[in-house]
Amino acid sequence: xxxxxxxxxxVLVIGAGGAGLRAAIEAREHGMRxxxxxxxxxxxxxxxxxxxxxxxxxxxxxxxxxxxxHFRDTMRGGKFLNNWRMAELHAREAPDRVWELETxxxxxxxxxxxxxxxxxxxxxxxxxxxxxxxxxxxxxIRSLQQKVVSLQQDDFAETGDYESRLKVFxxxxxxDLVLDDGRVAGAFGxxxxxxxxxxxxxxxVVLATGxxxxxxxxxxxxxxxxxxxxxxxxxxxxxxxxxxxxQFHPTGMVWPPSVKGILVTExxxxxxxxxxxxxxxxxxFDYIPEVFKDKYADNEAEADRWYADPEHNRRxxxxxxxxxxxxxxxxxxxxxxxxxxxxxxxDVSTRLPAEEITRRLPSMHHQFKxxxxxxxxAQPMEVGPTCHYVMGGVQVDPDTGASSxxxxxxxxxxxxxxxxxxxxxxxxxxxxxxxxxxxxAGASGYVSELSARPVCSSEAVAEAERVAVAPFSGSDxxxxxxxxxxxxxQQAMNDLVGIIRKAEEMDQAIKRLDELKRRAATxxxxxxxxxxxxxxxxxxxxxxxxxxxxxxxAALMRTESRGGHTRDDYPQMEADWRRKLLVCRLPGxxxxxxxxxxxxxxQIPIRSDLLELFEHAELQKYLTADELxx
Amino acid sequence: MGYQGHFRVWRGSDQGxxxxxxxxxxxxxxxxxxxxxxxxxxQTPDLAVxxxxxxxxxxxxxxxxxxxxxxxxxTRMSVFAEDETVTVTPMRTFPVIRDLVTDVSYNYRKARExxxxxxxxxxxxxxxxxxxxDVERSQEFRKCIECFLCNNTCHVIRDHEENKESFAGPRxxxxxxxxxxxxxxxxxxxxxxxxxxxxxxxxxxxxxSDVCPEHIKITDNALIPMKERVADQRYDPIVWLGNxxxxxx
Ligand SMILES: Cc1cc2nc3c(=O)[nH]c(=O)nc-3n(C[C@H](O)[C@H](O)[C@H](O)COP(=O)(O)OP(=O)(O)OC[C@H]3O[C@@H](n4cnc5c(N)ncnc54)[C@H](O)[C@@H]3O)c2cc1C
Ligand code: SF4
Ligand code: SF4
Ligand code: FES
Numbered sequence: 001x002x003x004x005x006x007x008x009x010x011v012l013v014i015g016a017g018g019a020g021l022r023a024a025i026e027a028r029e030h031g032m033r034x035x036x037x038x039x040x041x042x043x044x045x046x047x048x049x050x051x052x053x054x055x056x057x058x059x060x061x062x063x064x065x066x067x068x069x070h071f072r073d074t075m076r077g078g079k080f081l082n083n084w085r086m087a088e089l090h091a092r093e094a095p096d097r098v099w100e101l102e103t104x105x106x107x108x109x110x111x112x113x114x115x116x117x118x119x120x121x122x123x124x125x126x127x128x129x130x131x132x133x134x135x136x137x138x139x140x141i142r143s144l145q146q147k148v149v150s151l152q153q154d155d156f157a158e159t160g161d162y163e164s165r166l167k168v169f170x171x172x173x174x175x176d177l178v179l180d181d182g183r184v185a186g187a188f189g190x191x192x193x194x195x196x197x198x199x200x201x202x203x204x205v206v207l208a209t210g211x212x213x214x215x216x217x218x219x220x221x222x223x224x225x226x227x228x229x230x231x232x233x234x235x236x237x238x239x240x241x242x243x244x245x246x247q248f249h250p251t252g253m254v255w256p257p258s259v260k261g262i263l264v265t266e267x268x269x270x271x272x273x274x275x276x277x278x279x280x281x282x283x284x285f286d287y288i289p290e291v292f293k294d295k296y297a298d299n300e301a302e303a304d305r306w307y308a309d310p311e312h313n314r315r316x317x318x319x320x321x322x323x324x325x326x327x328x329x330x331x332x333x334x335x336x337x338x339x340x341x342x343x344x345x346x347d348v349s350t351r352l353p354a355e356e357i358t359r360r361l362p363s364m365h366h367q368f369k370x371x372x373x374x375x376x377x378a379q380p381m382e383v384g385p386t387c388h389y390v391m392g393g394v395q396v397d398p399d400t401g402a403s404s405x406x407x408x409x410x411x412x413x414x415x416x417x418x419x420x421x422x423x424x425x426x427x428x429x430x431x432x433x434x435x436x437x438x439x440x441a442g443a444s445g446y447v448s449e450l451s452a453r454p455v456c457s458s459e460a461v462a463e464a465e466r467v468a469v470a471p472f473s474g475s476d477x478x479x480x481x482x483x484x485x486x487x488x489x490q491q492a493m494n495d496l497v498g499i500i501r502k503a504e505e506m507d508q509a510i511k512r513l514d515e516l517k518r519r520a521a522t523x524x525x526x527x528x529x530x531x532x533x534x535x536x537x538x539x540x541x542x543x544x545x546x547x548x549x550x551x552x553x554a555a556l557m558r559t560e561s562r563g564g565h566t567r568d569d570y571p572q573m574e575a576d577w578r579r580k581l582l583v584c585r586l587p588g589x590x591x592x593x594x595x596x597x598x599x600x601x602x603q604i605p606i607r608s609d610l611l612e613l614f615e616h617a618e619l620q621k622y623l624t625a626d627e628l629x630x
Numbered sequence: 631m632g633y634q635g636h637f638r639v640w641r642g643s644d645q646g647x648x649x650x651x652x653x654x655x656x657x658x659x660x661x662x663x664x665x666x667x668x669x670x671x672x673q674t675p676d677l678a679v680x681x682x683x684x685x686x687x688x689x690x691x692x693x694x695x696x697x698x699x700x701x702x703x704x705t706r707m708s709v710f711a712e713d714e715t716v717t718v719t720p721m722r723t724f725p726v727i728r729d730l731v732t733d734v735s736y737n738y739r740k741a742r743e744x745x746x747x748x749x750x751x752x753x754x755x756x757x758x759x760x761x762x763x764d765v766e767r768s769q770e771f772r773k774c775i776e777c778f779l780c781n782n783t784c785h786v787i788r789d790h791e792e793n794k795e796s797f798a799g800p801r802x803x804x805x806x807x808x809x810x811x812x813x814x815x816x817x818x819x820x821x822x823x824x825x826x827x828x829x830x831x832x833x834x835x836x837x838x839s840d841v842c843p844e845h846i847k848i849t850d851n852a853l854i855p856m857k858e859r860v861a862d863q864r865y866d867p868i869v870w871l872g873n874x875x876x877x878x879x
Contacts, residue, residue: 224682
């Protein structure tokens with residue numbers, strides 16, 4: 001075996017999406033020697049796919065907007081389960097983070113007076129999403145990528161080496177974190193291209209690995225979303241919260257089968273698109289929940305007036321938070337009022353002139369034309385729910401992104417708490433920037449205060465290596481094919497822990513996962529380590545399985561319905577449950593039989609000045625009687 | 631609905647390789663990438679291919695299909711006859727790593743050679759003001775998903791390894807144009823486009839624009855206007871300087 005490649009950095013950022021790049025920029029600006037590791041090419045992380053926009057209360061379109069209103073919307077969207085401190089920091093800092101992007105060269109769509117334009121989105125009281133057509137994620141990632149390059153150019157001018165302070169290692173997968181006496185000491189992984197192993201020694205690691213959607217069959221997520229960061233954190237001894245909350249986006253493509261799950265941006269509805277069932281009825285009016293009755297129109301005339309006159313009319317119910325819309329679509333299809341391919345109709349063609357549609361929604365127009373032979377300026381789209389985002393993730397300190405493991409930080413989709421039980425559209429991109437920056441600063445602060453650097457022991461490294469090559473030495477007869485196992489996992493999660501859940505099914509899911517875990521121990525892959533997707537999948541499966549176990553076990557424990565967690569057997573939201581977090585840990589992480597443990601822990605009460613931002617009547621819908629008195 | 635399709639896929643490494651024949655199921659509505667994935671799952675678990683979004687947004691899955699540079703995820707199987715053999719090969723301009731995966735590091739090197747956005751001095755974040763019509767030109771170029779198909783296609787480097795040193799390729803010449811047309815960028819980029827990034831080597835054949843999956847008019851809207859600016863500047867630098875300084879007022 002060739003000698004192990006080694007690198008040493010101050011701060012290691014795992015992930016090159018919005019959160020990772022913003023964290024890396026911050027760490028480098030704090031003088032840390034920083035590395036960014038990512039599984040795909042630089043500039044292609046999942047963030048690139050975000051479409052609709054980035055939420056920030058800049059008040060450019062409606063000057064009534066403020067961080068307080070944004071905070072309120074975020075808490076409502078998350079059904080008050082959010083970590084209120086994160087929601088506060090997010091709402092306060094998002095505008096600065098968006099403006100900062102302009103200094104990196106970003107070009108958002110403009111208002112008439114030359115400022116950044118903002119659009120309407122589900123759950124946001126005012127037009128709040130900064131955007132570039134429907135390719136906002138591309139603009140965000142490209143701007144951050146170009147800022148990284150610009151810092152590298154500065155370093156080149158000074159040191160003669162572009163990579164002297166900030167280096168990107170692309171197409172590299174981290175398989176394990178290395179600890180020294182419970183503290184982070186580095187990370188171990190392989191070059192996807194050559195399969196060669198590398199050890200990164202670093203006292204601080206920022207996890208920015210994104211989500212977990214690849215454990216579900218119908219998903220808007222790409223192959224990267226295998227929950228690696230969630231699993232790395234668990235194995236390192238950190239805890240995950242809110243894992244029962246998985247967001248199903250109401251509008252994914254449903255036809256043809258090969259594109260099932262691919263996202264149809266919420267901007268289609270924000271810009272006037274409406275949902276109809278097979279009877280041609282705008283059914284969302286029948287699904288406005290009690291808690292939102294005073295904010296959403298109950299008739300078409302008022303809903304239609306809202307686009308031009310939001311001050312005097314209530315919003316169209318198509319713009320309810322995502323969990324509500326996804327459930328409504330699900331019910332319509334179940335009641336037999338679905339479209340030919342098991343979705344409902346999303347129509348913008350009868351609502352806007354064709355040129356307007358191609359200007360505002362160019363990539364949707366392109367996507368449907370090329371992939372489904374549908375012209376959205378003339379025909380409705382067929383859409384249905386798709387697994388989109390995980391609210392759950394690493395439990396962190398809101399101000400610094402620090403997890404409970406010294407030296408381990410997390411930001412972006414891999415972290416938990418900010419969005420509570422349900423994320424509002426547009427609140428992820430802003431989350432990435434606000435908390436990416438904070439985690440980069442947090443990690444830098446941690447490193448500068450260290451007196452001695454932790455060490456990666458050779459035993460720990462040898463163990464990581466053993467685990468990584470195991471699939472090559474699996475016994476040939478009866479060995480499991482990773483593709484087969486992955487398909488079974490996706491089917492189980494989709495069917496048994498999907499959008500509507502019940503106890504028997506989740507029990508079954510947990511048993512199924514147990515069995516899959518046992519079979520995963522005998523995974524066999526063919527070929528060699530050079531760019532071998534079968535091997536990559538075999539290693540990813542280890543992460544998907546443990547993360548799926550968190551989702552299933554936490555979902556079974558939470559006996560209520562809230563946000564991205566809907567139970568057929570417990571359809572009500574219970575104020576008592578709002579005060580409880582379900583915390584997942586993996587005791588005995590290195591053992592093969594390790595099993596996820598979920599415990600109930602109390603939620604930190606909301607600070608009183610933030611509570612005062614709400615009307616008492618609204619709080620009554622969410623809080624218990626003694627909380628209201630206290 | 632489904633049928634057995636004929637595929638020829640290039641397999642190999644930097645050490646060499648060749649086309650291999652496969653017969654594989656094709657279903658209604660599928661794209662070429664779906665079929666490549668089916669090959670991975672059923673016949674060739676170690677077939678190397680890059681992809682991410684499967685919706686033409688990330689620019690990972692570039693390759694050549696029947697000799698034409700394209701995205702695997704945006705090429706529908708319905709454009710081929712059922713009895714037609716579909717040949718999939720890696721991008722030719724970049725060195726092969728394995729199978730359909732090429733070494734695209736040339737592009738990242740070139741990206742670094744283009745001086746970055748130079749923010750306007752004295753304008754605080756939050757104070758940037760630009761009109762929609764003025765940002766639209768650069769916004770067109772910022773639609774670029776960095777699939778590098780244009781660079782793969784451009785004959786200046788496709789058949790001439792030796793030009794790679796001095797030629798940024800259409801993707802990054804367009805990046806220069808994007809910054810040059812950015813309403814608030816303060817750097818002077820015209821002279822460098824010619825001297826450092828090889829704009830002069832482009833003879834406006836438009837092959838790059840033809841393959842761009844984002845339908846960006848690279849040649850008409852970025853390269854030709856840059857060439858015009860170079861010509862203007864050479865002809866009368868004083869006039870050019872005036873234009874540059876006062877064009878926003
Ligand atoms: C189709 C779509 C549209 C969306 N639209 C919007 C929107 O309009 N507004 C909004 O706010 N949100 C939107 N979202 C959600 C948002 O895009 C994501 O939540 C967000 O981009 C996640 O960013 P991130 O930085 O956390 O991670 P990502 O951008 O996903 O990046 C994760 C990074 O981690 C790397 N990584 C993962 N595992 C490893 C490992 N083991 N080793 C090394 N590297 C690893 C990956 O390679 C990648 O670079 C959308 C999501 C989707 C799928
Ligand atoms: S127009 Fe210029 S850059 Fe484009 S392919 Fe032709 S020579 Fe190359
Ligand atoms: S300009 Fe077009 S062809 Fe060239 S890299 Fe960008 S998207 Fe691809
Ligand atoms: S996979 Fe993203 S462009 Fe094809």
